[in-house]
Amino acid sequence: MTTQVQQNAEAGVVIENLNLSFGNTHVLKGVNLSIHQGEFFAFLGPSGSGKSTLLRAIAGFGPTPSGRILIEGRDIADLTPWQRDVGMVFQTYALWPHMTVRRNVAFGLEERKIPRKEINERVDRVLEMVGLLKLADRRPSQLSGGQQQRIALARTLVVEPKVLLLDEPLSNLDANLRIQMRREIRELQQKLKLTTIFVTHDQEEANTTSDRMAVLDQGVIQQIGSPMDLYDKPDNLFVAKFLGATNIIQGTVMRDSADQRMFRTDSGTVIPLVDDTAVGGKIVFRPQNVEIRSAVAGAGVEGTGLSGVVHHTEFLGSIIRYGVDVNGDDVLVDHTHRYGESVFRTGDRVELTIAPEGILLLEG
Amino acid sequence: MALRLAGVQRGPAVVGLLIAIFLLLFLLIPVGKVIVVAFQHPATGEATIVNFLDFFNNSLFRESFANSFYVAAMSVLVASIISMPLAYFTTRFNFGGTALIQTLGIIPLIMPPFVGAVAMQLLFGENGSVNLLLDEWFGFTLPFMEGLNGVIFVESIHYFPFILINLSAALGNIDRAMEESAQNLGANGLRLFRRIVFPLAMPGYVAGAALVFIKVFDDLGTPLLLNVNTMLAPQAYLRVSSIGISDPMGYVISVILVGFSLLSLWISLMALKGKDYATVQKGGGGLMKRDLRTWEKAGSYAVIIFILLLVLSPHFGLLLLSFGTIWSFAVLPDAFTLAHYATVFSTATQYIVNTLWYAGLAALLDVILGTAIAYVVWRTELVGRRWLDYGATAALAVPGVVIGIGYLRTFHGVNVPLIDQPLASWWVIIVVAITIRRLPYALRSCIAAIQQLSVSLEEAAENLGATKARTVWRVVIPLMSGGILAGFVTSFATAAVELSATLMLVARESDAPLAYGIYEFMQSAAGRGPGAALGVVAVLFVGIGAYVSHLIIERGKYARSAKSIVAEES
Numbered sequence: 001m002t003t004q005v006q007q008n009a010e011a012g013v014v015i016e017n018l019n020l021s022f023g024n025t026h027v028l029k030g031v032n033l034s035i036h037q038g039e040f041f042a043f044l045g046p047s048g049s050g051k052s053t054l055l056r057a058i059a060g061f062g063p064t065p066s067g068r069i070l071i072e073g074r075d076i077a078d079l080t081p082w083q084r085d086v087g088m089v090f091q092t093y094a095l096w097p098h099m100t101v102r103r104n105v106a107f108g109l110e111e112r113k114i115p116r117k118e119i120n121e122r123v124d125r126v127l128e129m130v131g132l133l134k135l136a137d138r139r140p141s142q143l144s145g146g147q148q149q150r151i152a153l154a155r156t157l158v159v160e161p162k163v164l165l166l167d168e169p170l171s172n173l174d175a176n177l178r179i180q181m182r183r184e185i186r187e188l189q190q191k192l193k194l195t196t197i198f199v200t201h202d203q204e205e206a207n208t209t210s211d212r213m214a215v216l217d218q219g220v221i222q223q224i225g226s227p228m229d230l231y232d233k234p235d236n237l238f239v240a241k242f243l244g245a246t247n248i249i250q251g252t253v254m255r256d257s258a259d260q261r262m263f264r265t266d267s268g269t270v271i272p273l274v275d276d277t278a279v280g281g282k283i284v285f286r287p288q289n290v291e292i293r294s295a296v297a298g299a300g301v302e303g304t305g306l307s308g309v310v311h312h313t314e315f316l317g318s319i320i321r322y323g324v325d326v327n328g329d330d331v332l333v334d335h336t337h338r339y340g341e342s343v344f345r346t347g348d349r350v351e352l353t354i355a356p357e358g359i360l361l362l363e364g
Numbered sequence: 365m366a367l368r369l370a371g372v373q374r375g376p377a378v379v380g381l382l383i384a385i386f387l388l389l390f391l392l393i394p395v396g397k398v399i400v401v402a403f404q405h406p407a408t409g410e411a412t413i414v415n416f417l418d419f420f421n422n423s424l425f426r427e428s429f430a431n432s433f434y435v436a437a438m439s440v441l442v443a444s445i446i447s448m449p450l451a452y453f454t455t456r457f458n459f460g461g462t463a464l465i466q467t468l469g470i471i472p473l474i475m476p477p478f479v480g481a482v483a484m485q486l487l488f489g490e491n492g493s494v495n496l497l498l499d500e501w502f503g504f505t506l507p508f509m510e511g512l513n514g515v516i517f518v519e520s521i522h523y524f525p526f527i528l529i530n531l532s533a534a535l536g537n538i539d540r541a542m543e544e545s546a547q548n549l550g551a552n553g554l555r556l557f558r559r560i561v562f563p564l565a566m567p568g569y570v571a572g573a574a575l576v577f578i579k580v581f582d583d584l585g586t587p588l589l590l591n592v593n594t595m596l597a598p599q600a601y602l603r604v605s606s607i608g609i610s611d612p613m614g615y616v617i618s619v620i621l622v623g624f625s626l627l628s629l630w631i632s633l634m635a636l637k638g639k640d641y642a643t644v645q646k647g648g649g650g651l652m653k654r655d656l657r658t659w660e661k662a663g664s665y666a667v668i669i670f671i672l673l674l675v676l677s678p679h680f681g682l683l684l685l686s687f688g689t690i691w692s693f694a695v696l697p698d699a700f701t702l703a704h705y706a707t708v709f710s711t712a713t714q715y716i717v718n719t720l721w722y723a724g725l726a727a728l729l730d731v732i733l734g735t736a737i738a739y740v741v742w743r744t745e746l747v748g749r750r751w752l753d754y755g756a757t758a759a760l761a762v763p764g765v766v767i768g769i770g771y772l773r774t775f776h777g778v779n780v781p782l783i784d785q786p787l788a789s790w791w792v793i794i795v796v797a798i799t800i801r802r803l804p805y806a807l808r809s810c811i812a813a814i815q816q817l818s819v820s821l822e823e824a825a826e827n828l829g830a831t832k833a834r835t836v837w838r839v840v841i842p843l844m845s846g847g848i849l850a851g852f853v854t855s856f857a858t859a860a861v862e863l864s865a866t867l868m869l870v871a872r873e874s875d876a877p878l879a880y881g882i883y884e885f886m887q888s889a890a891g892r893g894p895g896a897a898l899g900v901v902a903v904l905f906v907g908i909g910a911y912v913s914h915l916i917i918e919r920g921k922y923a924r925s926a927k928s929i930v931a932e933e934s
Contacts, residue, residue, distance in 0.1 A: 059823075060826075061826075080831070082827075082828075082831050088824070088827045091820075094823065096824075097843070107838070108829050111825075111830045155824075156827075156828070159829065
């Protein structure tokens with residue numbers, strides 16, 4: 001363990017073997033994690049995956065966990081929430097309705113017994129930074145959702161915490177504001193070079209903001225990596241499915257007469273594999289890695305070409321998503337939609353080509 | 365880890381322990397003592413049920429028991445008859461009289477029934493104004509106030525709002541869609557009422573009715589002032605005050621009173637349990653309302669005005685009595701005077717000063733205890749914390765008479781150091797009794813306040829460096845202040861007219877509060893004028909208190925609706 005800590009001298013947050021239970025419910029099961037100094041890191045997972053519980057454990061809220069939580073090399077697991085110096089922005093913002101914006105933002109500095117003059121300066125500076133200095137004397141109830149969000153952020157940033165924790169900070173905003181705020185948060189984080197952990201159930205939010213992310217399910221970290229790595233090379237079916245629409249087909253690996261590795265689906269379709277090492281009983285590929293074209297009468301199956309029948313279409317704007325029945329397997333295909341281009345209809349016979357490098361073999 | 369937890373829990377643990385000791389000393393032990401004594405042989409001290417056998421072998425007690433039961437049941441019936449048309453009007457019709465009906469639901473509550481009892485006698489008694497007029501115009505009289513009728517009449521006029529409020533709330537919580545879907549499926553008219561409306565409204569009605577039953581069953585002041593002594597509470601009081609605290613009958617009656625209280629509370633709990641029938645959904649809102657035809661409107665107003673007159677009669681009678689010179693065998697007093705108020709303010713200011721002290725101290729103690737219990741129960745992990753809530757709420761089931769007898773028995777031998785007199789006759793014990801009696805109400809107010817407080821508001825403070833204690837001081841208490849203040853005002857207003865426990869605990873005239881003063885004055889014909897004047901003062905206390913607490917609660921509602929932050933919590 002010590003060696004690991006030394007290795008992670010650069011680490012902003014290290015979590016070692018963290019376990020946590022609500023009564024008899026085991027919520028976090030042996031979480032290990034290392035977040036770099038200045039990194040924007042996302043905890044991504046469905047509700048009930050333990051992501052918020054993990055974030056709250058770092059802030060010192062909720063049941064006492066076992067294991068270690070290190071911030072800049074120091075174990076904080078035994079400290080009270082008010083001794084930890086980690087700044088948390090709550091999902092509901094938790095602005096105190098009985099205080100003005102200025103009093104809300106000054107709160108943490110007052111608790112740190114900072115001289116009044118310095119408090120005023122720092123509060124002004126942070127309100128300026130989030131662009132709301134002119135609203136300093138308002139009450140939180142007089143602010144819009146986006147403004148409340150910025151004040152909550154300012155209240156946390158003003159105490160200059162070692163780590164910034166964001167608990168689903170965008171979930172109470174409308175769709176347009178959400179996109180604007182996630183950019184603002186990312187820009188602010190880059191400017192301050194602040195180690196930041198962002199909890200979300202929305203993969204698009206995690207993808208667009210974070211340097212790296214951890215996907216959680218049932219209290220276990222499924223995979224850690226950059227958003228693109230996780231999307232393209234998921235370690236397991238859960239990660240593959242959670243990060244976007246995907247095709248999963250069951251079958252077995254075999255070799256053809258030319259000793260080429262092939263995958264035979266349970267329904268009998270044979271798909272060639274390029275990867276010569278991977279093992280598993282399922283192939284996984286994204287809908288955009290499949291090409292679709294009209295079946296030419298008489299043309300046989302060549303390469304990875306599969307023939308099937310369109311049984312379902314969904315118009316999504318920039319793409320059209322087809323559901324194609326290939327010998328009983330349902331294959332999703334995304335086709336870029338361009339104005340004027342012909343579209344397939346339910347019942348059309350089509351041929352599919354799966355980009356071989358886009359096929360992953362997974363267990364499960 | 366364990367050490368840190370112990371450190372965080374130490375504060376709440378000490379507070380919780382202090383509250384537990386207070387409840388133990390001033391609620392559980394005195395009530396326990398009463399129960400133990402009721403089951404003890406008066407001579408030998410052995411455990412026995414002989415006292416209960418004696419009780420039921422005595423025809424006076426059997427009659428008292430039957431009377432108490434009869435009066436309580438009849439009061440529920442009369443109160444229901446008053447409430448039902450009012451609740452029906454407000455929930456079924458588009459009707460301008462709704463505001464009037466809501467006022468009707470408040471007016472009685474600001475005057476304790478015993479205060480108006482004597483005035484009611486003068487208005488409705490055998491030779492009262494109404495019967496004199498009836499006799500003159502129609503040649504007959506009605507025995508409104510004769511014996512038990514008087515108690516039933518006064519009590520039901522005072523307590524019907526409990527049924528009205530619960531029944532209106534229950535009816536108001538029925539979503540229109542409930543009614544419309546029944547109609548859509550073919551039910552209407554009486555069948556619709558019997559199968560949908562009635563079952564949905566039933567729990568609210570039963571809860572209100574059980575409350576009225578027990579309030580009337582336990583009441584001491586009203587029967588005493590109407591000189592009806594053959595009921596349980598007056599018998600308990602008379603036995604203890606005339607024979608002494610060693611007479612077992614007072615204790616037997618106390619046990620019966622507590623038993624019936626528990627039964628009523630249990631019935632109302634069972635009625636509401638698992639039946640959260642608040643079916644109103646977003647955009648719904650109450651049963652279908654229709655406009656009234658002119659003659660219907662006239663009829664409705666006639667009913668409302670008739671009830672309004674009834675409800676106002678104790679207030680009206682009290683005012684007349686307080687300003688009247690001699691009022692006997694006459695529709696109205698012979699002449700009007702301010703002399704009674706002069707008497708009150710020259711000779712009886714002590715009562716008012718004492719009341720301000722006692723009610724103020726008791727209300728302060730109540731909100732401090734209430735806030736502390738609410739915080740310990742809802743915000744800490746202290747083992748057994750729920751029992752503080754249960755313990756404090758248990759006072760609801762203990763009638764004032766029982767508290768009074770229990771204190772006399774438990775504390776008559778306990779000498780207070782320095783002032784060298786028994787705790788049972790020290791004025792502080794009156795404050796403690798009132799505190800215990802009002803604590804359940806203050807506690808509910810504080811618990812409601814803390815439940816509306818999102819925990820994340822406290823976590824945000826801790827996250828920014830505030831300790832638990834600092835968080836309580838800077839965030840929890842300021843945000844609970846509306847609820848705390850409302851709790852203080854209601855406790856104060858109702859404590860100001862507490863009679864049943866104080867009647868037994870007042871050791872000397874100079875320690876007596878207002879309610880006791882009214883009771884004393886009303887004992888003699890000559891004292892009725894000043895007694896009524898003092899009663900008007902009491903009604904003003906309660907009325908102003910009720911109005912202020914209403915303002916505070918309304919302001920709180922407005923503040924809450926303005927702050928969308930907490931409401932947005934998913």
